[in-house]
Amino acid sequence: MxxxxxxxxxxxxxFSLFSVFSRNxxxxxxxxPSKPNMLRVGLAFGSTAVLWALLFKQHSTDVHEYKTRNGxx
Amino acid sequence: xxxxPDEAKVLPPPGIVNRNSVWFGLCGxxxxxxxxxxxxxxxxxxxxxxxxxxxxxxxxxxxHLTKFENYKYATLDRDMSEYxxxxxxxxxxxxxxxxxxxxxxxxxxxxxxxxx
Numbered sequence: 001m002x003x004x005x006x007x008x009x010x011x012x013x014x015f016s017l018f019s020v021f022s023r024n025x026x027x028x029x030x031x032x033p034s035k036p037n038m039l040r041v042g043l044a045f046g047s048t049a050v051l052w053a054l055l056f057k058q059h060s061t062d063v064h065e066y067k068t069r070n071g072x073x
Numbered sequence: 074x075x076x077x078p079d080e081a082k083v084l085p086p087p088g089i090v091n092r093n094s095v096w097f098g099l100c101g102x103x104x105x106x107x108x109x110x111x112x113x114x115x116x117x118x119x120x121x122x123x124x125x126x127x128x129x130x131x132x133x134x135x136x137h138l139t140k141f142e143n144y145k146y147a148t149l150d151r152d153m154s155e156y157x158x159x160x161x162x163x164x165x166x167x168x169x170x171x172x173x174x175x176x177x178x179x180x181x182x183x184x185x186x187x188x189x
Contacts (some may be wrong), residue, residue, distance in 0.1 A: 032116065032177035044122035044126045048122075051130065055133055058136075059086060059088075066084070
């Protein structure tokens with residue numbers, strides 16, 4: 001019982017400090033599509049942009065290396 | 074290149090749009106749409122950030138996979154050419170090829186296919 005209260009207190013700020021596989025039915029809620037988790041959305045778009053930038057940089061490096069090694073430029 | 078040795082840089086790099094990138098990107102998109110459907114969300118209109126991320130991850134993996142594939146094919150071609158150069162008696166210019174040379178060519182083309 002006191003452990004359950006401690007768990008509720010630790011969840012007051014919205015995210016749990018324990019990574020548990022089960023959810024406390026007192027504070028769990030259905031995911032609401034009208035209130036997106038903007039942190040996660042921002043991270044997803046941010047990592048998308050980072051990956052595209054890495055890809056284009058790697059490609060230009062590869063093209064430059066190819067041209068240098070084959071004496072084309 | 075993490076998996077590739079230095080000599081692989083001599084090969085022409087694949088374009089940004091290449092066969093593996095397109096395929097893995099489409100697979101990533103299909104995964105995101107399946108994730109939407111299984112969570113009873115509209116397949117195309119929901120979770121655009123997820124769709125974009127999965128497509129990008131697939132595209133990225135596909136590009137490096139194409140580079141790896143090109144290197145592996147190039148090494149096989151080099152080995153085959155070197156064998157042909159060292160054993161010219163098995164690959165006469167005129168007439169039919171010998172049984173051994175045709176077996177070697179088939180073996181090498183099977184090895185190429187076994188990369189999949």
